[in-house]
Amino acid sequence: MGKIATIEYFRVPPRWLFVKITDDAGNTGWGEASLEGHTQAVEGCLDAWIERYIGFEADEIEHIWQMSWRTSFYRGGPVFMSALAGIDIALWDLKARKLGVPIYQLLGGKVRDKLKVYAWIGGDRPGDIEKQALARKAQGFLSVKMNGTEDLGWLDSPAALNDCVERLKAVKALGMDAGIDFHGRVHKPMAKQLAKALEPHFPLFIEEPLLSEHIGGITQISQLTGTPIALGERLHSRWDVRPFLEAGCVDILQPDISHVGGISEMKKIAAMCETYDVAVAPHCPLGPIALAANVQVDAVMPNFAIQEMSLGIHYNAGSQDLTSYVKNPEVWDVKDGYIELLKGPGLGIEVDEAQVRKLSKNAKAWVSPGFIGPGGEVREW
Structure with missing residues (x-):
C-alpha cells in the first residue's frame, strides 16, 4: 500500500492534458484528462481533487472513483468525467507498475494478442482523400x-452530399475500409439522405449521424439503413450509454476513455x-496515454471491434503526435491494420517526463474554431 503524495497535471501541445500521480514510496503513474476545447475547466476540477485526495491509498482505485462520483452530488458530464479519467488512469498505471504487470493482467487477462486500428484522414475532394488514404496505407493502416x-445547414442542397459519396468510393478503390463521421453537424433532413446515399458503398460505419441528444432521430435513422450506427464520444458514463442500448439504435459504441x-x-x-450485442470501438484522437489506456481495456474486451489512433498526419506538420511524449514510440507501429498489445508494466509506455515538462511551459489551451454559415449563423463543429 502507498498513500497519494502528489498529483500534478501538464497542459501540452497540441491539445492534451496529462496527469501524474506519485505515492509516498515514490511509485508513479500517468493518466490523461484531455478534453479538447475545455482544458481550463478540467484543470479547475483537478485542482479541487488534488486538494482532496492527497493522503488517500493509491491502490484503492474503485474507492476513489466512487468517492468522486457519489459524494459530488452534481456529477457526470465531460469536464467532471475527464478530470476523473486523468486520476483513474494514473492510479491504474501506478498500481500495475508497482506489481510489474500490464494493466490488462489486473482486469482479468487478455483475450487477444493484437488490436485492429484505424486513423483519421481529412480533405474536401476525392483526390485529397486518396492521397491521405495512401499515406495511411503506407503507415500500415487498412481502415480510416x-x-x-x-x-452543412439544416437543409442544404442534396448536391452537397455528393462529395462524401465520391470520397468514400476513392478510399474503397484502394482496398481500404472507411468509417464516415457525420460529427453531429448533419441535421436530420440531410442525415437521412446521406445515410441512404452511402449505403450502397458499404462504409465501415456512420458515426454520430445526429447529435447524441437526439436519440429519437438517431433511432429513426438506424431503422432506415443497414449501415452500422456508431456513436459515443459525447456520452460520459454508463448511465449516459444506457438509453441508447435500450433503444437499440447503436451498433458500435465509441466511448472516449478520457471523457468517461x-x-x-x-x-x-x-x-x-x-449484453446488448453491441461492439465497442473506442474514440481516441488524443495522446499516447489515452491510447495506451484504451489498449489495456481493449485487450480484455470480448466485444472489441477496432481502435482509433492519431498517428503522424493527423495534425499539421511539425506538431506533436503519439510519438512525441514516449521513449518507446515503436509500440505504435502498425502492421497490416493491427498494433501489438503493449507488453510493458502499467500502461506499457514510457512517458518522457522531461519532454512533457519542457513542452508544458507556456502551452496554450486549444479552442475549437467552429463553423460560421453564409448568413453569419453559428453552425455545429
Missing part, C-alpha cells in the same frame, strides 16, 4: 475514418454493451 461533410472516467468506467461500459 473521414468527415462525412464539412459545413477512465479505465474503471470503460470496462463497465464495455460489459454493458456486450
Whole structure:
C-alpha cells in the first residue's frame, strides 16, 4: 500500500492534458484528462481533487472513483468525467507498475494478442482523400475514418452530399475500409439522405449521424439503413450509454476513455454493451496515454471491434503526435491494420517526463474554431 503524495497535471501541445500521480514510496503513474476545447475547466476540477485526495491509498482505485462520483452530488458530464479519467488512469498505471504487470493482467487477462486500428484522414475532394488514404496505407493502416461533410445547414442542397459519396468510393478503390463521421453537424433532413446515399458503398460505419441528444432521430435513422450506427464520444458514463442500448439504435459504441472516467468506467461500459450485442470501438484522437489506456481495456474486451489512433498526419506538420511524449514510440507501429498489445508494466509506455515538462511551459489551451454559415449563423463543429 502507498498513500497519494502528489498529483500534478501538464497542459501540452497540441491539445492534451496529462496527469501524474506519485505515492509516498515514490511509485508513479500517468493518466490523461484531455478534453479538447475545455482544458481550463478540467484543470479547475483537478485542482479541487488534488486538494482532496492527497493522503488517500493509491491502490484503492474503485474507492476513489466512487468517492468522486457519489459524494459530488452534481456529477457526470465531460469536464467532471475527464478530470476523473486523468486520476483513474494514473492510479491504474501506478498500481500495475508497482506489481510489474500490464494493466490488462489486473482486469482479468487478455483475450487477444493484437488490436485492429484505424486513423483519421481529412480533405474536401476525392483526390485529397486518396492521397491521405495512401499515406495511411503506407503507415500500415487498412481502415480510416473521414468527415462525412464539412459545413452543412439544416437543409442544404442534396448536391452537397455528393462529395462524401465520391470520397468514400476513392478510399474503397484502394482496398481500404472507411468509417464516415457525420460529427453531429448533419441535421436530420440531410442525415437521412446521406445515410441512404452511402449505403450502397458499404462504409465501415456512420458515426454520430445526429447529435447524441437526439436519440429519437438517431433511432429513426438506424431503422432506415443497414449501415452500422456508431456513436459515443459525447456520452460520459454508463448511465449516459444506457438509453441508447435500450433503444437499440447503436451498433458500435465509441466511448472516449478520457471523457468517461477512465479505465474503471470503460470496462463497465464495455460489459454493458456486450449484453446488448453491441461492439465497442473506442474514440481516441488524443495522446499516447489515452491510447495506451484504451489498449489495456481493449485487450480484455470480448466485444472489441477496432481502435482509433492519431498517428503522424493527423495534425499539421511539425506538431506533436503519439510519438512525441514516449521513449518507446515503436509500440505504435502498425502492421497490416493491427498494433501489438503493449507488453510493458502499467500502461506499457514510457512517458518522457522531461519532454512533457519542457513542452508544458507556456502551452496554450486549444479552442475549437467552429463553423460560421453564409448568413453569419453559428453552425455545429
